[in-house]
Every structure is written in structure tokens, then in C-alpha cells.
Amino acid sequence: MNDTARALDASRTLWELIERRAALTPEGEVLLQDDGRRLTFGGLRKRCERVAAGLYNMGVRPGSVVAWQLPTRIETVLLAGALARIGAVQSPVIPFYREREVGFALRESKAEFFAVPGVWRGFDHTEMARKLGARGLFEAYASLPDGDPAVLPAPPDDGTSVRWIYWTSGTTSDPKGVLHTDRSLIAGGSCLAHALRLTPDDVGSIAFPFAHIGGADYLVMLLLYGFPAVLFEKFALPDALDTYRAHGVTTAGGSTAFYSMFLTEQRKQPGVPLIPTLRLLAGGGAAKPPELYHAVVREMGVQLTHGYGMTEVPMITMGAPDDTPENLATTEGRPPEGMEIRVVDGEIRLRGEAVCRGYLDPAQTAAVFDPDGFLITGDLGHLTESGHLVLTGRLKDVIIRKGENISAKEIEDLLHEHPGVGDVAVIGLPDPARGERVCAVIEQPGGAAPLTLADVTSYLREAGLSVHKLPEQVEVVEALPRNETLRKVLKYQLRERFGSPAAG
CATH class of the missing domain: 3.40.50.12780 (ANL, N-terminal domain)
Structure with a gap:
């Protein structure tokens, strides 16, 4: 500089x-x-x-x-x-x-x-x-509004x-x-x-x-x-x-x-x-x-x-x-x-002047900072010997499409209201043009008419979802993969199954 x-x-x-x-x-x-x-x-x-x-x-x-x-x-x-x-x-x-x-x-x-x-x-x-x-x-x-600057008070001096x-x-x-x-x-x-x-x-x-x-x-x-x-x-x-x-x-x-x-x-x-x-x-x-x-x-x-x-x-x-x-x-x-970058158990944490003051919701603020004042990012990675950062994944279930964060849960919550959806998992899949593309993997109830990509995007548009969040891929499966304890959906298996260029 x-x-x-x-x-x-x-x-x-x-x-x-x-x-x-x-x-x-x-x-x-x-x-x-x-x-x-x-x-x-x-x-x-x-x-x-x-x-x-x-x-x-x-x-x-x-x-x-x-x-x-x-x-x-x-x-x-x-x-x-x-x-x-x-x-x-x-x-x-x-x-x-x-x-x-x-x-x-x-x-x-x-x-x-x-x-x-x-x-x-x-x-x-x-x-x-x-x-x-x-x-x-x-x-x-x-x-734009216009006026005589003489009416203005002194500019702020607290940054x-x-x-x-x-x-x-x-x-x-x-x-x-x-x-x-x-x-x-x-x-x-x-x-x-x-x-x-x-x-x-x-x-x-x-x-x-x-x-x-x-x-x-x-x-x-x-x-x-x-x-x-x-x-x-x-x-x-x-x-x-x-x-x-x-x-x-x-x-x-x-x-x-x-x-x-x-x-x-x-x-x-x-x-x-x-x-x-x-x-x-x-x-x-x-x-x-x-x-x-x-x-x-x-x-x-x-x-x-x-x-x-x-x-x-x-x-x-x-x-x-x-x-x-x-x-x-x-x-x-x-x-x-x-x-300052600190890596704790593979997770990246940050401290410095560029870090935000938190969130509007005080509870969210309390949850995102550790006792030393480092922001917990939820991203995974490591620092090289030269001090370069390598990202290896993220804990947060968020899809980054064209640089914009998209909440998988928001789309899932809306699709759960569709009568043709029994359960759904929304995932981000690697995409050379977008960084990630949005894929909705749907488990349908018995007797439901098969859902297409056009059906899903039309429904989400009607629900008021922003265009940039609409799925680009829809997969209908007989059953979503789940673990044996709490029956949580195993999204990593869906990413492995549908993330290759030949999948679909």
C-alpha cells in the first residue's frame, strides 16, 4: 500500500x-x-x-x-x-x-x-x-433528495x-x-x-x-x-x-x-x-x-x-x-x-478490526464469538507454512451460488409445505460457472405425482422465494439416506451421489 x-x-x-x-x-x-x-x-x-x-x-x-x-x-x-x-x-x-x-x-x-x-x-x-x-x-x-448543506449538523467523528x-x-x-x-x-x-x-x-x-x-x-x-x-x-x-x-x-x-x-x-x-x-x-x-x-x-x-x-x-x-x-x-x-486467524479442531476463527460487531439478535452474537473474542466461522481449513489459508469445507449448511449465501433450510421449509413432498434435502453441488448450484432431493409420499424441476421452481416462485435461490436441479428418490441414531439425513451421501457431472 x-x-x-x-x-x-x-x-x-x-x-x-x-x-x-x-x-x-x-x-x-x-x-x-x-x-x-x-x-x-x-x-x-x-x-x-x-x-x-x-x-x-x-x-x-x-x-x-x-x-x-x-x-x-x-x-x-x-x-x-x-x-x-x-x-x-x-x-x-x-x-x-x-x-x-x-x-x-x-x-x-x-x-x-x-x-x-x-x-x-x-x-x-x-x-x-x-x-x-x-x-x-x-x-x-x-x-435523489436535494438541499442546502448549511442545514447539516457536524459530520460524525466516531468510526x-x-x-x-x-x-x-x-x-x-x-x-x-x-x-x-x-x-x-x-x-x-x-x-x-x-x-x-x-x-x-x-x-x-x-x-x-x-x-x-x-x-x-x-x-x-x-x-x-x-x-x-x-x-x-x-x-x-x-x-x-x-x-x-x-x-x-x-x-x-x-x-x-x-x-x-x-x-x-x-x-x-x-x-x-x-x-x-x-x-x-x-x-x-x-x-x-x-x-x-x-x-x-x-x-x-x-x-x-x-x-x-x-x-x-x-x-x-x-x-x-x-x-x-x-x-x-x-x-x-x-x-x-x-x-488474526486461529484454527481450532479444523475450524477457522477470526479476530481483527474488519470483524463485525455481531448480529441484531444478541443470542446469535453470543453464539458466534468464543471467550477470546474470535468469530467462529463454521468454515474448515488450515494455514500453510507460508501463512496462506486453505479452505477444505464448512460446517454451516449454506450454499454459495455466484457469491451469494443461500439457506438450504429456507428452501426445505417451503418445500415441506408442498403436498407432493414427503421429505426433502437441499444441497449445494459443485458447479464450474456458479461455484455451487442448488439441488433439491425429494422423497415423495405414496401415490404422489412425480415432481419435475419446473413444478418445484414454479411452486417456490409462488411462495415468494427470490429467483437466485431457485434450484437448478431436482432429484426424486425413494428414500433419503439417514443415520441409525437420530435418523438425520446424510447430506454428504447425496452430494457424493448427485455431485458428479454424470449424475442426474
């Missing part, structure tokens, strides 16, 4: 980081929308203050809880920055969540205001919010108060509200920035939902190093390639699924650089097969670095471009200074 980035890393709050970067490089570009719009660091600070004043006039105060469910747009970043200027508590919600998750997030966070995009990609978010009884509802897509509530499915049916501070998010973004060795000459890209905790990570990285990123409101290949090329993007990625998509496009024209300026793919959030690393480096001619993070700790380890090919292919990289 360069000296300027190290100095900025000491910022107490996100707003202080925005102000300090704006003072250093006011004319430097920070946000490049895929529709051609651009915003500088100085413009970011100025516009955030005006939006903050508009929000203040609406009644938003320091400590007010403001939920927002918005796509990856300049306006979304401006709203987040404005809320940071006021010192509100913000609760980002992934745009493709629907009634079940959104309603739970609004209730549990006790949100006093809720920002939505209106009708977006054919879905009426405003109508959904009204049905859910959202308080302080307002649309924040093409326009250790909880000001962010992120949502993760974890292993339970309902999401968990994860509590973060400005400093924990700055620490996570600093880890990412330090590992990737980026410079002010780089051009990044955010092709994933900014509402994901990775959005805050990336914004911190832009502020620390003073380079811009292209925002993709709707990401699809090959359509997005022209935008990558036009902006001269040097670093891209997001998760294993993104690597696979870029590689698929590259294979259409072997030997011709897909994005001539691209030099690095980076990401995390899902397992990375070693062969995918080797294929990207070999066929695309770029470096690939992969990391390990979670909503509770946005960045834990990250591969560095100067790591050995063996470490980049088979490990998740090394932790930064200040991140």
Missing part, C-alpha cells in the same frame, strides 16, 4: 475518507456509469452533501435507520455517502430480494425510511414496499459505532442482520486494496450488487488509491464487453461465476485479448477450482487472485498478484496485518 493510501486508511469514518480523498484529487474520476455518466471525487463529496441535506429535510437524523434496495448506480453510491455524512444507520438490501427477505429486513432493523428504485427490471419495488407497510418510503433512482446492517442468510431460514462500523468496512477495503497492488492508473469495475458488502469494500479501495470503477447496473456478457473496452478496464471480476463467464467469452476467439487493457481478475465469495485459475491465466493471459470473505468479515484473506501460481491456484491468499 502506498504512503497516501496508508494515511487515508487511518480515517475514522467513511465520510472522513470521502473528504480526504476529495481534497487530494478533486478532479480525479471515481464512478463511471455504464450509461456514459462520470463523477469525480470532488463531485462525489459535493453531491453527497446536497443529498444529505435533502435527506435531513425529510427527517433523517444521526442514528436514523435507513434501508435501501437499489441497483448498482451512481445514485446508490451517492445515497450511501449522504447517509454516511449524516451518521445514519443504513441497511442495504440486495435488489433481487423479494417480500420474504425484504419484509424481514424492514421489521428486524426497525427501518424508519426505505429507498427503492420504483419499477426496475420489470418489478415494482414501490408497490412491494407499500404492501409491506414500509415507513418513510421514497424512490431514489434517477433523482466505531454501528452504522451498517448487512443481511446474510447463514444457516437459518431468516436472514441475519450483521452489524458493521465504518472502521470495520474501511479495514476490509484496505485488506483488498493492499493485496491487489492497484495504482491510480487502474480502472476497476463493479458488476455485482453494490448493496452486497463487497460494494462498500470496493468503494473504500477506490477512495484509498484514487482510481475509478465502472458501475454495471445490469451485467451480462457479451453485452458488457464494449463498456469494459471503452473505459479501458484493467481489473475485473467478482466471484468464480464471473471468471467462468469471461473465460467462456475468451474461448470464442482464442488468442485475441478479450479486453485489451485487462490485467487482473479478482474476487471471492465461492469456491475456486484450481483448474479455473490455470485456464484463465493460460487462455486469457491475465492474472487471477482469489480471496476469502463473508458478510461478517468482508475481507479475511486475499491472493496477491506476486504470489506463486501454486498458492494462487490452491489457497485463498494470506491475511493482512491485523487479521
Whole structure:
């Protein structure tokens, strides 16, 4: 990390980081929308203050809880920055969540205001919010609240108060509200920035939902190093390639699924650089097969670095471009200074500034920290002699599809209500494009009509399940395998049976 980035890393709050970067490089570009719009660091600070004043006039105060469910747009970043200027508590919600998750997030966070995009990609978010009884509802897509910054109180100066509530499915049916501070998010973004060795000459890209905790990570990285990123409101290949090329993007990625998509496009024209300026793919959030690393480096001619993070700790380890090919292919990289990793009976535990403060539910918080203050991840792995982390599995029954956590129990609970389902086990199976795919293995009652994948997905859609959680595979079995003591379903046997490419 360069000296300027190290100095900025000491910022107490996100707003202080925005102000300090704006003072250093006011004319430097920070946000490049895929529709051609651009915003500088100085413009970011100025516009955030005006939006903050508009929000203040609406009644938003320091400590007010403001939920927002918005796509990856300049306006979304401006709203987040404005809320940071006021010192509100913000609760980002992934745009493709629907009634079940959104309603739970609004209730549990006790949100006093809720920002939505209106009708977006054919879905009426405003109508959904009204049905859910959202308080302080307002649309924040093409326009944002505006006002004179003279009305604003002094910005917050405490970076250790909880000001962010992120949502993760974890292993339970309902999401968990994860509590973060400005400093924990700055620490996570600093880890990412330090590992990737980026410079002010780089051009990044955010092709994933900014509402994901990775959005805050990336914004911190832009502020620390003073380079811009292209925002993709709707990401699809090959359509997005022209935008990558036009902006001269040097670093891209997001998760294993993104690597696979870029590689698929590259294979259409072997030997011709897909994005001539691209030099690095980076990401995390899902397992990375070693062969995918080797294929990207070999066929695309770029470096690939992969990391390990979670909503509770946005960045834990990250591969560095100067790591050995063996470490980049088979490990998740090394932790930064200040991140302690302890392995207890094969289970990974974490302590450091980037670790969350816990959950909205105090009982969940008490259960996740050990007596020494280490976060118990439920993930399994070990550290190599060089300090690189190798993940070998996880205790948590959670499926990671395209970098997003999916609760198996949530889907199982819904399917148990189907008259054609006697019992069901939902598992994650290895998938080269998605990291994992969702598979529902169903035991049907006698006389029931055989269920198909179309039957199951249609039923789950009607039940309000988000599209990204729908199974991609359904298997009907005579009986689920169980142990001989408590008759628990042996999911590992199902993974072994249906996880091979020939299964189905």
C-alpha cells in the first residue's frame, strides 16, 4: 500500500475518507456509469452533501435507520455517502430480494425510511414496499433528495459505532442482520486494496450488487488509491464487453461465476485479448477450482487472485498478484496485518478490526464469538507454512451460488409445505460457472405425482422465494439416506451421489 493510501486508511469514518480523498484529487474520476455518466471525487463529496441535506429535510437524523434496495448506480453510491455524512444507520438490501427477505429486513432493523428504485427490471419495488407497510418510503433512482448543506449538523467523528446492517442468510431460514462500523468496512477495503497492488492508473469495475458488502469494500479501495470503477447496473456478457473496452478496464471480476463467464467469452476467439487493457481478475465469495485459475491465466493471459470473505468479515484473506501460481491456484491468499486467524479442531476463527460487531439478535452474537473474542466461522481449513489459508469445507449448511449465501433450510421449509413432498434435502453441488448450484432431493409420499424441476421452481416462485435461490436441479428418490441414531439425513451421501457431472 502506498504512503497516501496508508494515511487515508487511518480515517475514522467513511465520510472522513470521502473528504480526504476529495481534497487530494478533486478532479480525479471515481464512478463511471455504464450509461456514459462520470463523477469525480470532488463531485462525489459535493453531491453527497446536497443529498444529505435533502435527506435531513425529510427527517433523517444521526442514528436514523435507513434501508435501501437499489441497483448498482451512481445514485446508490451517492445515497450511501449522504447517509454516511449524516451518521445514519443504513441497511442495504440486495435488489433481487423479494417480500420474504425484504419484509424481514424492514421489521428486524426497525427501518424508519426505505429507498427503492420504483419499477426496475420489470418489478415494482414501490408497490412491494407499500404492501409491506414500509415507513418513510421514497424512490431514489434517477433523482435523489436535494438541499442546502448549511442545514447539516457536524459530520460524525466516531468510526466505531454501528452504522451498517448487512443481511446474510447463514444457516437459518431468516436472514441475519450483521452489524458493521465504518472502521470495520474501511479495514476490509484496505485488506483488498493492499493485496491487489492497484495504482491510480487502474480502472476497476463493479458488476455485482453494490448493496452486497463487497460494494462498500470496493468503494473504500477506490477512495484509498484514487482510481475509478465502472458501475454495471445490469451485467451480462457479451453485452458488457464494449463498456469494459471503452473505459479501458484493467481489473475485473467478482466471484468464480464471473471468471467462468469471461473465460467462456475468451474461448470464442482464442488468442485475441478479450479486453485489451485487462490485467487482473479478482474476487471471492465461492469456491475456486484450481483448474479455473490455470485456464484463465493460460487462455486469457491475465492474472487471477482469489480471496476469502463473508458478510461478517468482508475481507479475511486475499491472493496477491506476486504470489506463486501454486498458492494462487490452491489457497485463498494470506491475511493482512491485523487479521488474526486461529484454527481450532479444523475450524477457522477470526479476530481483527474488519470483524463485525455481531448480529441484531444478541443470542446469535453470543453464539458466534468464543471467550477470546474470535468469530467462529463454521468454515474448515488450515494455514500453510507460508501463512496462506486453505479452505477444505464448512460446517454451516449454506450454499454459495455466484457469491451469494443461500439457506438450504429456507428452501426445505417451503418445500415441506408442498403436498407432493414427503421429505426433502437441499444441497449445494459443485458447479464450474456458479461455484455451487442448488439441488433439491425429494422423497415423495405414496401415490404422489412425480415432481419435475419446473413444478418445484414454479411452486417456490409462488411462495415468494427470490429467483437466485431457485434450484437448478431436482432429484426424486425413494428414500433419503439417514443415520441409525437420530435418523438425520446424510447430506454428504447425496452430494457424493448427485455431485458428479454424470449424475442426474
